[in-house]
Amino acid sequence: MSRASRNAPAHNRRTARGPVAQTAWMILAAVLFTGFILLGNWQVRRLGWKLHLIHDVATRVHAAPVATPGPAHWARIADGHQQYLHVRLQGRFLAGAQTLVHGTSKQGYGFWVIAPLRTDRGFIVLVNRGYIPASLPGTPAYAQAKPPAGEVTLTGLLRFSEPGGGFLRPNRPATGQWYSRDVSAIASARGLAATGVAPYFVDADAGSPNSSTSAAWPHAGLTVIHFPNNHLAYLITWYLMALGVLLGTLYAARVEWRLHRSAGDTTKRSSARHDKQPDDN
Numbered sequence: 001m002s003r004a005s006r007n008a009p010a011h012n013r014r015t016a017r018g019p020v021a022q023t024a025w026m027i028l029a030a031v032l033f034t035g036f037i038l039l040g041n042w043q044v045r046r047l048g049w050k051l052h053l054i055h056d057v058a059t060r061v062h063a064a065p066v067a068t069p070g071p072a073h074w075a076r077i078a079d080g081h082q083q084y085l086h087v088r089l090q091g092r093f094l095a096g097a098q099t100l101v102h103g104t105s106k107q108g109y110g111f112w113v114i115a116p117l118r119t120d121r122g123f124i125v126l127v128n129r130g131y132i133p134a135s136l137p138g139t140p141a142y143a144q145a146k147p148p149a150g151e152v153t154l155t156g157l158l159r160f161s162e163p164g165g166g167f168l169r170p171n172r173p174a175t176g177q178w179y180s181r182d183v184s185a186i187a188s189a190r191g192l193a194a195t196g197v198a199p200y201f202v203d204a205d206a207g208s209p210n211s212s213t214s215a216a217w218p219h220a221g222l223t224v225i226h227f228p229n230n231h232l233a234y235l236i237t238w239y240l241m242a243l244g245v246l247l248g249t250l251y252a253a254r255v256e257w258r259l260h261r262s263a264g265d266t267t268k269r270s271s272a273r274h275d276k277q278p279d280d281n
Contacts, residue, residue: 022256029249036242043235050229057084057225065155070121074199077160084225085158087202089127091119093147097190098129101178102169105131105222113218114181114201115147116192124192126183126201127156130218145217154208157223159201 065088069077076082093115100111110133117127132145162180165171169179173189187197206221 029245033242033245036238036245040235040238040242043231043238047231047235050227050231054227060084061086061157061225068125071123077199082158083160087158088155089117089119089125089202090153091117092151093117099178099186101181107131107219108133110134113145114186116190123196123198125198126186128201128203130204130220131222132217136217154204156202156204156208159203161199
């Protein structure tokens with residue numbers, strides 16, 4: 001190989017692709033470009049949905065409390081439009097039926113104190129009275145956090161049941177180990193399943209009369225409302241990948257065009273030299 005050939009650009013050292021190869025990589029590029037655009041468009045729709053959800057939930061959380069949904073509305077609770085609804089409850093806590101659920105809050109690891117409240121409308125709602133630390137003395141610990149006696153009125157956020165307890169830490173009703181606020185399972189373990197228990201629980205607001213006057217615990221109003229929203233980053237990523245495919249395709253097409261032109265020029269020069277050769281005859 002001559003020095004000139006060794007120093008030639010890469011696109012001059014190889015021949016142009018044939019029609020089949022060109023068609024194949026053009027189809028591949030079109031599929032990738034279209035796929036990335038569709039994924040980006042999907043993330044645009046997801047972003048709109050997430051922003052609407054965040055706005056909708058914020059509106060519910062900060063609205064004036066409404067009466068908690070009764071049995072006539074329970075069938076529609078799981079449709080997503082009642083989550084974090086700001087509700088008002090009136091009734092009496094049932095004595096001796098509290099449940100501790102393992103959990104964390106901004107105050108650390110501890111327990112959520114779940115207590116059944118029989119409303120003045122006849123049905124029962126499990127109320128998350130708030131957080132107590134794992135180090136709270138007492139046997140059991142929630143003996144330090146007895147609910148108030150008598151008629152109470154409290155407000156809070158409606159929350160969906162959390163069935164199961166998770167793959168690594170399932171609920172163990174037989175031993176009193178709870179890792180999720182599974183309304184149905186807790187109600188059954190406390191013998192409340194046949195008495196008309198709402199399929200949701202309520203996180204009590206801070207300042208609600210959910211403790212006896214002498215108890216420092218539990219701390220209510222610790223509901224964390226957070227919706228991860230990475231859709232903008234995702235849609236930018238997909239669109240940039242589509243742009244990369246487009247630019248790469250244009251560059252490759254330019255290289256192929258130059259190779260074809262170079263091959264055509266070489267053919268013309270070769271033909272010209274052949275025409276200039278003397279006829280031996």
